[in-house]
Amino acid sequence: MAVAKKNTVPRRTSRSLSAIIRANVFTFFNLVIGVLWALILIFGQWQDSLFGLVIVANSMIGIVQELRAKRTLDRLAVVNEAPVTVRRDGRDELVHPEEIALGDVILLGPGDRVLVDGEVVAAQGLEIDESLLTGEADPVHKKPGDQMLSGSFAVAGSGAFVATKVGEDAYAAVLTRQASRFSLAHSDLRDGVAKFIKYITWLVIPIGALLIYSQLRHNEDFGSAITGAVAGIVTMIPEGLVLMTSIAFAVGVVRLGQRDALVQELPAIEGLARVDVLCVDKTGTLTAGGMDVDEVIPLRQDAPVGSALAALAHADPRPNATAQAIQACYPEAPGWTSTDIVPFSSARKWSGATFDGHGTWSLGAPDVLLPPGTQEYGTAATLAATGARVVALCRTENREPVALITLKQRIRPDARETLKYFAEQGVTVKVISGDNPDAVSAIATYLDIPGGDRAVDARTLPSDDDEKLAEILESHTVFGRVTPQQKRLFVAALQSRGHTVAMTGDGVNDVLALKDADLGIAMGAGSPATKAVAQVVLLDNKFASLPEVVAEGRRVLANIERVSNLFLTKTFYAIALSLVVGVLGMVFPFAPRHSTLVNALTIGVPALFLALGPTAERSLPGFVPRVLRFAVPAGLITGAGVILSFSAAGGDRTAAVVTLFLVTWWVLILIARPLNAWKIMLVGAMAILFALALAIPFTRAFFELGTGGWTAVGISAAAAAGISIAVKLTGTLRT
Incomplete structure (x- = not known):
């Protein structure tokens, strides 16, 4: 007897193990650093090859963090999958979606997703929303004999259909997989980081070639020439920037998972940080x-x-x-x-x-x-x-x-405190409900929502004047008798005014608005259709979880901006140094072992802590230009200070290294602001470790360091002051 085909579709909430390993090991920067590492091992001294450990560290840390996120996501995805009611042998039973088989009779009610294709066999006022497939918002009435397509969902009535196509044969299998997929794409932040990498790659090639040429001309010793060129090229590469971005996102996913919040799309982390308008439904959100x-x-x-x-x-x-x-x-x-x-x-x-x-x-x-x-x-x-x-x-x-x-x-006991949090964070709350405006107003007023006593009846709103609608939405906060289609229009109107809109909901009437919002947040007890289109699902069904979720998003983005400032400051001072050295035909001011020491103490170790530290900053648009306004002047002034110190000390590399550390350490302090106890301990520890490297005979000999002299300290102080003034003038100094 043949076994009926099951609805088996590979879970795509996260990348596979092999994909995670490939993504973290086989990168462009790992290739470049690997080649440079091999050149040092062949032509230079092994002490200068320490930077090669970056490949191992970056790959291992990235793999471990993403595997943690994968385990969290896969566990929560199973919890989030709603069972399906099927009729077998005259009995109704709940089964896992993957257990649906060809020929099963599947029962539908409002909010249920259609997971497989089939033919309707019974219908009582059954209305199906196929907007995810066709873009048409109007529900389609179904009667026996009509076709059902996966990817749609029931909005009214009840019925049953026989499964005719399951698994990857179903019409919208790809669409329904992506509805709960952990995605690494379509992020403004990641796109910004990718732009940095793209432009830096194009700069590294010609500048690196110039540097190699100048070092070969200036140095009679081929090994010394290669070592000098590699020092400049390695420093130009922001090898940890992509890693820190991935770590911050992955850790954010894990932390949210520990709070029973399922992040179904990675850009949701970004959206959480940028939200400035939160649209909530009364029923199921403000009320239990x-x-x-x-x-x-x-x-x-x-x-x-x-x-x-x-x-x-x-x-x-x-x-x-x-x-x-x-x-x-x-x-x-x-x-x-x-x-x-x-x-x-x-x-x-x-x-x-x-x-x-x-x-x-x-x-x-x-x-x-x-x-x-x-x-x-x-x-x-x-x-x-x-x-x-x-x-x-x-x-x-x-x-x-x-x-x-x-x-x-039943008004949620935690609703008042949650709303108070959003008010303090500058997030405007809009109550959008299908209930009577007076009833919505009464609850909004009870919860001290600003403007709660001026509820608007959505039936009086213009349907053909988008500008007027946007004006009303700006000036009012409570709306009643809102239809599902109007909720969608409300989201679009707010977005047209430059707002980043989050929408919460639990009912099938919220699906269209959730899908169009910058961030859709569904309650765990909501309808399957609602949870399918939302980017974040609050599995604990608590409105009070939202502040923690938003705070996590803000933490991730604000910290990624911090570490981007660190890494790109390094890149720009390396570019400046390489250009000056290449044009003037100088010896490069420091060796790879020196850059490994300074980068570890002012970028690598601090960036790991800063990327994961707490912060309440709200992310703002303009990530790329804001980072450049900080990193370009900071990098150029750092490069100038190192060249000046190197020249004033008669070519003493120790003076250049001391200046490089002190100036980039000051950059670290500026980026870490506002300072608190743990940040002061962090920057203090880095200074102590550098002082020990200068003081301990073994490390001083290992890194070929002398004393540096007070001239280097004086130049460092002047360069640090110049950077402070520059970032103040560009508006990027943190307060």
Whole structure:
């Protein structure tokens, strides 16, 4: 008997082990450093080949950190995968997505993802959103015989379909894999680092050639010429910049994973740091999941209110939170037979059903079902103003209001403190809800959200004037009766004003906005479709986790900018030195062993700590020009100081090394600002280690160092002062 094909698709939340090793070992800079290392071993002294250990260190550290991130991601991805309901042998059972087999009957409800292709066999008001495949936002009504494509999701109703294509044969297998893929691409920060590397590569080739030529002409000893040329070329290469960037991102992923936050795309780390507007839905974000029926207010004494509510709630095979609350209040169905059902959808704001012998009934938003100006409409508005969720029960034939039902929502106890954090961090919170504006306003006011008392009814907003919409969004913070399509427009309008927008949500009505936001954040208890399109999933389902998540993103980007300043300052002083030495035909001021010592103490070791240290800075646009405004003047002044000290000391390399250390140590202090206890200890330790290298006979002999002299110290002080003035004038001095 043949075994049915299973829905086996390789998990792509992170790179494979072989891909991680290749990415960290076979790099351009490793190749260049490897060649230079071989030249030193052949023609120079072994003490000058220490820089070759950078290849091993970079590769090992990068591999270990990314493997840690991979294990964290793979573990969380399994937790995040929602089970699928299938019908086998007449019984419904939950199975893992990979256990779906050809011929399985898969059941669907609102928010469920379509993971495989198939043919509809049953449908009760089933509406499928295929926007991820077609770009069309309007849901598609499905009936028996219609085709289902993977990559879509249910927004309303319920149904079932038979799996006809599974695994990699499914229509959107690639798309659905990428929906939960750990990506290393499409990052402004990584693109910025790549630009640095590209431009530096083009500079290294001609300048390196000039340096080799000048050293061969100046030195009679071929080994000394090669050593001098290698010293300049190695120093020009920012060999640790890509490594530190990768480490900072990987550690960020691990730290967020430890807080039960699944990062599904690496650029989400970057987005976390740049967010300045956070759009939140009231239900599921400010309020906890689930509701309780508080009061049923009959409007017609002769109407079977309880039976109608129970019939409507129990008629829906996949009830939403409102229907579940009514079911809990009326656990017994009245036995009415439904002949037609219109399931609830966020776009309609109501649901309904026709019952044989009992007429047609609808349940939904009072301001949608009830005529404005009526007494019942006013009563519902008054109740909503207290913060209660209000729904109306109506006879659909004549729109006759029969009852108003109020439901208690549970405000998250940590919501107030979380909102306060964002206010302190300069992040504007916009409450965007499909509920009644008065109800949303009441909760926003209770939570002290600025402008909470001025809620806007989204039905009054312009639909064809993007500029006007953006103006209203800038001046108001609370919006009610927002449709799923409007949420998407809101995100676009805010982005048009230059904002970096994060969107949180848990319901299927949030999917489009989550997909378009700069950063989509889904709750762990949200619908599978919502979690599929979000870049970050809060598996603990806690709104209070957001501050930690945002803080982690800010830490990563601010620290990467710090270490970029360090590495590129080194690159620019090496370029300046190499050009001067090449043009004038001088001996290079220091040997590779000297640059290894200074770079380790002022860049390598400090960068590792700075890349992982805590910070609350919010990342700003303009990463590349801001780094260049710091690194170019700092590098040029450092290079000038080293040349001046070398020349003043009559070609004494120790003087050049002392100047190089003192000036780059001062650059380290400027980059580490604002200084605190651990940073002071870090820069102090580096100074002590250099002093020991000068003082201990063994290390002094190993690195061929003398005393350096006070002239080198004086020139270093002048160069440090010049750098301080330069970075102050360019606006890159940290306070």
